[in-house]
Amino acid sequence: QSALTQPASVSGSPGQSITISCTGTSSDVGSFNLVSWYQHHPGKAPKLMIYEVSERPSGVSYRFSGSKSGHTASLTISGLQAEDEAHYYCCSYAGSSAVVFGGGTKLTVL
C-alpha cells in the first residue's frame, strides 16, 4: 500500500483556522470511515486527535475537527494557538488489518 498524501506544510496566524488534507484511494480513505489524525511534537509521543474521521477522544480540544469527502479526509484546527505548532499525520485503515499513514504536514503558527 502507498502512503496517504498530505501537504508538506501549512501555516496560519494565531486565532485563524487551517485545514490539512489527506488524500488516499478507494482502497483506504475512500472505503472506510476509519481515518485518524495524530499531533506530533518533536521528541514526544504522537497524540491521537481524531478517530473514525470526526470523533474526538476525551481531553482533545473542540478546536480540532475532522471530516471526509470521497477519497480525501481533512483536519481543521480553529482558533490557532502557538502550542498547535507540530507535525500532523493522518492514518487510514486499508482493509485486511492494514494501516497506512500519510507523509505528515508541518504546521507553523506565524
Place this chain on the structure above:
Amino acid sequence: QPQLQESGPGLVKPSETLSLTCTVAGGSLTNGYYYWGWIRQPPGKGLEFIGNIYFSGNTYYNPSLKSRVTIALDTSKNQFSLKLNSVTAADTAVYYCARGGASQMLYAMDVWGQGTTVTVSS
C-alpha cells in the same frame, strides 16, 4: 490509561536482528478490545506502520517489511516484542509501540510509548 515503554539496544550492526520490547503498565495485553502495534519514524521522514498483534495471536505486517518482521506477545510479562532481521542503515529510526482500537476507536492508536532510537551501524 496504561503506559507503554519501549526497551532494547540503541545500536545494531548491519545484517543483524533488531529486537525491541514494549512493556505495558496499568493495562492488560489480554484485553480483546485492543491491538498492540509498532510504528517507526526514520530521521527526517514520516511515520511508518510496521505491524500489529491481537490477543488472539493474529498479526498484520507491513508488506514492505513482512519478510523480515516478527511481532509476538508475552502475556506472562505483559510485554510484546518486535524483531526485525537483516537490518540495514535504512532501518535506523525512532521506534514506537502503541495500543490500537480493535472494538472501539477502530484502528486508531490512543496510547503510545515515548519511542526509542535505534541506529544501524557497524
